[in-house]
Structures are given as C-alpha cells and as structure tokens.
Amino acid sequence: MTHGTHSTAAAEHHRDPEGAKIGMWLFLFTEMLLFGGLFLLYSAYRARYPLDFDNGGKSLNHVIGVANTVVLLTSSLTVALSIVAVQRDQRKRALGLLGATIVLGIVFLFNKYMEWSAEIHHGIYPGSPVLAEHPKGEIIFFGLYFTMTGLHGLHVIVGLIVLGILWALVKKGSIHKDDFTKLECGGLYWHLVDVIWIFLLPLFYLAA
Amino acid sequence: METSEAHVHIVPNGTFIKVWGILLALTAVLVFLSEWQHELLSVWAMLIITPIKAGLVLWYFMHLKYESTLLKGMLFIALGSLIIFIGLMFLDVSFR
Numbered sequence: 001m002t003h004g005t006h007s008t009a010a011a012e013h014h015r016d017p018e019g020a021k022i023g024m025w026l027f028l029f030t031e032m033l034l035f036g037g038l039f040l041l042y043s044a045y046r047a048r049y050p051l052d053f054d055n056g057g058k059s060l061n062h063v064i065g066v067a068n069t070v071v072l073l074t075s076s077l078t079v080a081l082s083i084v085a086v087q088r089d090q091r092k093r094a095l096g097l098l099g100a101t102i103v104l105g106i107v108f109l110f111n112k113y114m115e116w117s118a119e120i121h122h123g124i125y126p127g128s129p130v131l132a133e134h135p136k137g138e139i140i141f142f143g144l145y146f147t148m149t150g151l152h153g154l155h156v157i158v159g160l161i162v163l164g165i166l167w168a169l170v171k172k173g174s175i176h177k178d179d180f181t182k183l184e185c186g187g188l189y190w191h192l193v194d195v196i197w198i199f200l201l202p203l204f205y206l207a208a
Numbered sequence: 209m210e211t212s213e214a215h216v217h218i219v220p221n222g223t224f225i226k227v228w229g230i231l232l233a234l235t236a237v238l239v240f241l242s243e244w245q246h247e248l249l250s251v252w253a254m255l256i257i258t259p260i261k262a263g264l265v266l267w268y269f270m271h272l273k274y275e276s277t278l279l280k281g282m283l284f285i286a287l288g289s290l291i292i293f294i295g296l297m298f299l300d301v302s303f304r
Contacts, residue, residue: 066235195265
C-alpha cells in the first residue's frame with residue numbers, strides 16, 4: 001500500500017460525513033420499526049374495540065396533546081435552524097437555538113408529567129383497580145397509551161441528553177462550520193422523535 | 209465558500225420557517241376537524257394529513273430532499289416494509 005501525502009492528511013482528519021449519516025439513518029429505521037410494531041398493535045385493537053378506543057380518546061386531555069405538538073414542532077424548527085447557524089459560522093445563534101430546543105423539550109416533558117399525574121390521580125394507570133372496572137377495550141387503549149407515550153417520552157429524555165452534549169461541543173468549538181456531522185445526526189434523532197409524536201397525536205388525542 | 213464538507217447544502221432559514229408554519233396550519237386543520245366531530249371527514253383528514261406532516265419533517269427538516277438516491281431508497285424500503293406489514297395485518301383483521 002502506498003502512502004501519498006494525500007492519504008496521510010486524510011488519515012489525520014479522517015471523517016466520513018456521508019457514512020455517519022447513513023449509519024444514523026439505519027438506526028432511525030430500527031426506531032421506526034420499533035414504533036411501527038406498536039402502531040400495528042394499536043390498529044389491530046382499534047379495529048376490534050372501536051367504541052372503547054373512542055371513549056378512551058375522549059377522556060384524554062386534548063389541550064395538552066395539541067400544546068405538546070406545537071412545542072415539539074417548534075423544537076424541530078429550532079434544531080434545524082441551529083444547524084444552519086453552525087454552517088454559517090454563527091456560534092452564538094447556534095447555541096441560543098440549541099438551548100431553545102432543550103428548553104422546549106423540557107416543557108414537553110413537564111406537560112407530559114402534568115398529564116400523567118392527573119390521570120394517575122384519577123386512578124388511570126396500567127393495572128389499577130379503577131381501570132380494571134372499565135371495558136376491556138379501554139384497558140387495552142390505556143395500556144397502549146402509557147406504553148407508547150412513555151416510550152416516546154423516554155426518547156425525548158435521551159434526545160435532551162444528546163442535545164445537551166451537542167450544545168457543549170458547539171460551545172467548545174469542536175462542532176464548527178467545517179465539521180457539524182454530529183449535530184446533523186443529533187438533529188435527525190430529534191426530528192424522528194417529532195415524527196413519532198405527529199402520529200401519536202391523532203391516534204390517541206384526536207381519534208375520539 | 210471553501211469547506212471540507214463538499215456535500216454541504218445550506219438551506220435558507222426561510223424554508224424551515226415556512227415548513228414549520230405549514231406544519232402548524234395542518235395541525236390546526238386536524239384539531240378543528242376532530243373537534244367538529246364530523247367523523248368520516250376527520251378520519252380521512254387524519255389518514256391524509258398526518259403522513260403529509262411526517263413527510264414534510266422527513267423531506268425538509270431531516271434534509272432528505274438533499275440526500276443521495278441511496279439514502280432515499282433505503283428509507284423507501286424500510287417504510288415500504290412497514291406499510292406491507294400494516295396492509296397484511298388489516299387483510300387478516302378484516303376477514304376474520
């Protein structure tokens with residue numbers, strides 16, 4: 001094997017943005033199929049218990065569901081804009097936008113916490129004696145609701161940790177206008193969390 | 209502008225803001241139809257508008273528009289498989 005000056009220079013700064021992004025997308029496919037399986041389960045049971053699913057959906061807090069949609073859509077915008085800011089070498093702006101994304105993610109989780117607390121307070125949680133009195137389809141509806149929004153919430157928490165690390169890397173200067181693949185991959189993850197919520201909104205909150 | 213990331217494509221801020229506005233508007237339509245309680249219309253709106261919203265996020269926010277055919281094809285295969293599974297499941301459920 002020959003080592004030209006080019007290959008030595010390449011070895012020193014070996015980066016493969018295209019490969020990194022394909023790797024990230026492959027991981028996102030597994031996430032899509034994970035949630036896809038749950039959507040499948042939801043559809044099958046909804047087809048079997050349409051009325052119970054309707055009643056379940058009616059008892060959820062629609063205002064929080066819609067508010068959280070606006071919060072997540074806006075956070076997707078801020079993370080997309082933060083990448084543009086890094087590409088244009090506007091570090092302060094990028095940090096501000098990433099910070100805004102993190103704050104919006106925390107607002108989402110806070111709303112989720114308020115929503116779940118109210119439901120648990122009313123005795124609606126998996127395996128609760130109050131829920132056991134409900135029709136079978138409603139028990140399944142709430143089981144799916146807590147599983148799917150819970151798994152999604154877990155993804156929001158992971159996304160926030162990732163965004164926090166990215167914020168620090170932008171601050172440190174290791175993510176800059178010539179090397180921002182990490183930020184792009186983190187952004188892709190955050191957008192996917194948003195895409196999943198786009199489907200969860202009509203399935204649980206609006207389909208009553 | 210010389211950058212080491214040759215593939216770089218800077219999307220104007222305005223594009224993202226426009227897409228965000230459309231996403232909010234589509235959400236408003238969904239919520240309006242669902243509160244209005246016109247069952248058939250709101251179910252169809254959900255089935256059509258929700259994938260459009262997801263598509264907008266994938267296409268613009270997730271930069272799919274500017275990615276290689278390879279990546280688009282990979283996503284197509286992944287989502288296509290999922291849609292086939294959903295179809296097969298409904299075939300099973302509806303003829304029981």
